[in-house]
Amino acid sequence: MLIRPAVPADVEPLVALIQSAYRGEGSRAGWTTEADLLHGQRTDPAAVAALVGGGAMLVGVEAGGALLGCCQLERRGEVAYFGTFAVQPVGQGAGTGSALLAEAER
Numbered sequence: 001m002l003i004r005p006a007v008p009a010d011v012e013p014l015v016a017l018i019q020s021a022y023r024g025e026g027s028r029a030g031w032t033t034e035a036d037l038l039h040g041q042r043t044d045p046a047a048v049a050a051l052v053g054g055g056a057m058l059v060g061v062e063a064g065g066a067l068l069g070c071c072q073l074e075r076r077g078e079v080a081y082f083g084t085f086a087v088q089p090v091g092q093g094a095g096t097g098s099a100l101l102a103e104a105e106r
Contacts, residue, residue: 021086
């Protein structure tokens with residue numbers, strides 16, 4: 001898996017990835033589901049584009065180009081913010097999240 005900064009072309013796939021990890025029936029394949037708690041869209045293209053444009057989003061990409069996971073990093077004064085952490089539900093538990101966390105720590 002390659003970990004790289006997100007680019008504008010990643011916005012739509014990122015919205016789909018984040019949605020799939022937390023909402024809807026597909027999210028039940030993983031452990032991060034909010035399907036029984038919340039409904040509707042978890043994020044939208046404008047919100048994700050703002051993160052991508054600010055250089056604050058990392059993505060994990062498989063050899064074929066599909067996004068496997070993502071996380072947001074943002075410096076806030078003396079501390080860092082970590083958020084928008086999502087991994088494809090069927091890939092949860094396979095090390096994608098751990099790899100993203102390790103890269104975020106750097």
